[in-house]
Amino acid sequence: xxxxxxxxxxxxxxxxxxxxxxxxxxxxxxxxxxxxxxxxxxxxxxxxxxxxxxxxxxxxxxxxxxxxxxxxxxxxxxxxxxxxxxxxxxxxxxxxxxxxxxxxxxxxxxxxxxxxxxxxxxxxxxxxxxxxxxxxxxxxxxxxxxxxxxxxxxxxxxxxxxxxxxxxxxxxxxxxxxxxxxxxxxxxxxxxxxxxxxxxxxxxxxxxxxxxxxxxxxxxxxxxxxxxxxxxxxxxxxxxxxxxxxxxxxxxxxxxxxxxxxxxxxxxxxxxxxxxxxxxxxxxxxxxxxxxxxxxxxxxxxxxxxxxxxxxxxxxxxxxxxxxxxxxxxxxxxxxxxxxxxxxxxxxxxxxxxxxxxxxxxxxxxxxxxxxxxxxxxxxxxxxxxxxxxxxxxxxxxxxxxxxxxxxxxxxxxxxxxxxxxxxxxxxxxxxxxxxxxxxxxxxxxxxxxxxxxxxxxxxxxxxxxxxxx
Amino acid sequence: xxxxxxxxxxxxxxxxxxxxxxxxxxxxxxxxxxxxxxxxxxxxxxxxxxxxxxxxxxxxxxxxxxxxxxxxxxxxxxxxxxxxxxxxxxxxxxxxxxxxxxxxxxxxxxxxxxxxxxxxxx
Numbered sequence: 001x002x003x004x005x006x007x008x009x010x011x012x013x014x015x016x017x018x019x020x021x022x023x024x025x026x027x028x029x030x031x032x033x034x035x036x037x038x039x040x041x042x043x044x045x046x047x048x049x050x051x052x053x054x055x056x057x058x059x060x061x062x063x064x065x066x067x068x069x070x071x072x073x074x075x076x077x078x079x080x081x082x083x084x085x086x087x088x089x090x091x092x093x094x095x096x097x098x099x100x101x102x103x104x105x106x107x108x109x110x111x112x113x114x115x116x117x118x119x120x121x122x123x124x125x126x127x128x129x130x131x132x133x134x135x136x137x138x139x140x141x142x143x144x145x146x147x148x149x150x151x152x153x154x155x156x157x158x159x160x161x162x163x164x165x166x167x168x169x170x171x172x173x174x175x176x177x178x179x180x181x182x183x184x185x186x187x188x189x190x191x192x193x194x195x196x197x198x199x200x201x202x203x204x205x206x207x208x209x210x211x212x213x214x215x216x217x218x219x220x221x222x223x224x225x226x227x228x229x230x231x232x233x234x235x236x237x238x239x240x241x242x243x244x245x246x247x248x249x250x251x252x253x254x255x256x257x258x259x260x261x262x263x264x265x266x267x268x269x270x271x272x273x274x275x276x277x278x279x280x281x282x283x284x285x286x287x288x289x290x291x292x293x294x295x296x297x298x299x300x301x302x303x304x305x306x307x308x309x310x311x312x313x314x315x316x317x318x319x320x321x322x323x324x325x326x327x328x329x330x331x332x333x334x335x336x337x338x339x340x341x342x343x344x345x346x347x348x349x350x351x352x353x354x355x356x357x358x359x360x361x362x363x364x365x366x367x368x369x370x371x372x373x374x375x376x377x378x379x380x381x382x383x384x385x386x387x388x389x390x391x392x393x394x395x396x397x398x399x400x401x402x403x404x405x406x407x408x409x410x411x412x413x414x415x416x417x418x419x420x421x422x423x424x425x426x427x428x429x430x431x432x433x434x435x436x437x438x439x440x441x442x443x444x445x446x447x448x449x450x451x452x453x454x455x456x457x458x459x460x461x462x463x464x465x466x467x468x469x470x
Numbered sequence: 471x472x473x474x475x476x477x478x479x480x481x482x483x484x485x486x487x488x489x490x491x492x493x494x495x496x497x498x499x500x501x502x503x504x505x506x507x508x509x510x511x512x513x514x515x516x517x518x519x520x521x522x523x524x525x526x527x528x529x530x531x532x533x534x535x536x537x538x539x540x541x542x543x544x545x546x547x548x549x550x551x552x553x554x555x556x557x558x559x560x561x562x563x564x565x566x567x568x569x570x571x572x573x574x575x576x577x578x579x580x581x582x583x584x585x586x587x588x589x590x591x592x
Contacts, residue, residue: 229509
C-alpha cells in the first residue's frame with residue numbers, strides 16, 4: 001500500500017537510503033533471485049513516487065510498503081522520518097481536499113473515528129508558520145469528517161495531520177512550489193528524535209577530535225542493520241561513537257584502533273571507550289583491541305564472522321591514517337632495524353602514513369573476508385567536489401554491491417559520501433586476485449588524481465590558488 | 471579480553487606460518503556477567519575454533535566445556551550457558567598472548583590486547 005512519507009528537511013541525500021535499509025531490516029525485502037554469477041539479488045517491494053510538482057528534495061514522498069506494521073517499524077526506528085501517514089486525501093485546494101477525503105473508502109476511515117477512541121489533529125506547514133488562530137480554523141474546516149472520539153492532545157490513540165506546502169522557494173534553496181499541496185492523513189509512525197539529545201556528543205564523557213556526531217552515527221547503524229544478535233566491527237573505533245549507536249540498537253560490538261592511548265587508556269578509569277557505553281547503560285563492546293588495519297591479526301581461516309563493518313576511515317582530512325612500519329623504512333631510506341631485546345618490552349613501534357587508496361583496499365579486503373554473506377560494509381569516503389560532475393568514482397570490489405551512496409557536503413570543495421555495500425559474493429582465491437587487480441587500477445587513477453592536487457591540498461590550500469590553475 | 475577475541479586472533483609476524491592459537495599467559499583474570507543472547511551464540515558457533523576455546527578456557531580455570539561440540543548441542547540450554555560463560559564472561563585483564571612459533575609476547579593490559587607489530591616484524 002502507498003503511504004505518505006514526510007522527512008525532516010535535513011541530510012536530504014540520506015533519507016530514502018535510510019528507509020530502504022530499514023525496509024530490508026524489517027523484512028520488506030527478500031533475497032531470492034540469483035544473478036548470472038550466482039550472487040543473490042535483493043528484490044524489494046519498496047517503491048518511491050513524488051507528489052505531482054514536487055522536487056526530489058521535497059520533504060513529501062510517497063512510499064509503497066507491504067504493510068502498515070512494516071511502515072510503523074520503519075518510521076519508529078528511523079532518524080529522518082517525521083512521519084509515515086496513511087493518506088486520506090491530498091489536493092491543491094481545501095475544497096478538493098474535502099472531496100478527496102469524503103471519497104476515501106469508508107472502511108479505511110471508520111475504525112479510527114469510533115467513539116471509544118481518542119484522537120488529535122495537528123496542523124503543519126512546510127516553509128511557513130501557521131498562526132494558532134489559523135490552525136483552529138483549519139481544524140474546524142475538517143468538520144465534514146465524522147470524528148466521534150474524544151480529543152486528547154497529550155496521548156491520543158490516533159493522530160491526524162493536515163499538512164501543506166507553501167511557497168518556500170525563496171527561503172530554503174528548494175525550487176519554487178508550482179502549486180500548493182495539502183495532505184491529510186493518519187499517522188502510522190514517526191522517528192524517535194529524542195534519542196539524539198540523549199546521545200549528543202557534548203554530554204559524552206570521552207571524546208576525540210573526530211568523534212562521529214550522534215545523528216550520523218545512528219544513520220550509519222541503520223545502514224548497517226544493527227540489531228540484537230548481530231556482531232558489528234569498527235576497525236577505526238577511536239572513542240567508539242559509531243559502536244555506541246550500534247549498541248543502542250542491541251548489536252554486539254567490536255572495535256580496533258592503532259592508537260593504544262585511545263583504546264586502552266582514554267583519560268582515566270571513568271573516561272574511556274568503555275565508559276562511553278556504561279554512560280548510556282549499553283552493553284559493553286565484546287572486544288576492543290589495538291591492531292593495524294594494514295596488518296590485521298585475524299587467524300588464518302577465520303571468515304564471515306561480522307554481520308556489519310561500520311567505520312569512518314582516517315582518510316587524512318581531519319585525522320591522518322597510520323600503519324605499521326617506519327616511513328623511512330618503507331621507502332627504503334634506512335635499512336631494516338632490529339629492536340634490541342632489552343628494549344622490546346616498552347618499545348613503541350614507528351608508524352607510517354596510510355594512504356586513502358591503501359586504506360580502501362585493506363578495508364574492502366577485510367570486509368570481503370570477514371563479513372557474512374549479505375552482511376554490510378558502511379563507511380565514509382571523501383570526494384573532492386568538481387564543478388558539474390556529481391558522479392564520484394567509488395572503490396569497487398567483486399564481492400560487494402553498492403546499495404546506497406549519500407553525500408554530505410562539508411565545504412565548497414569537499415564532501416564525504418556514506419557508502420553502503422552489501423556482500424553479494426563469497427570470498428574466493430580468484431576473487432582475492434581480482435580484487436588486487438581492481439585495486440591496482442583504482443590506485444593508479446587515485447595517484448593520477450593525487451598528482452593534480454591531492455585531497456589534503458584541495459581542502460586546505462586557499463581557494464584562489466586552485467582557481468588560478470583552472 | 472574475552473575468549474571470543476582470543477579465538478579470533480593470531481600472530482601475524484612476517485614469516486610466521488603457525489601463529490595460532492596464541493598461548494594465554496594470564497597474570498590477572500576475572501569473570502564478569504554478560505547479557506545472554508542465544509541468537510548471537512548460535513550465529514557465532516560455526517565460526518569458533520572449538521579446541522582452541524576449550525583449551526583457553528581450561529588455562530583460565532574453566533573446565534566445563536565438552537571436548538567436542540556440534541551444532542545439535544545448541545538446542546541445549548545447559549550447553550549454551552557454558553558456551554556463553556567461556557566465550558563472553560571469562561576475561562584476561564593483565565597478561566600476554568604468546569606466539570606459538572616465535573614466543574613473541576603480545577601484551578594484554580587493562581583487558582586490551584596489543585597486536586601491533588614491531589618494525590622488524592612487518
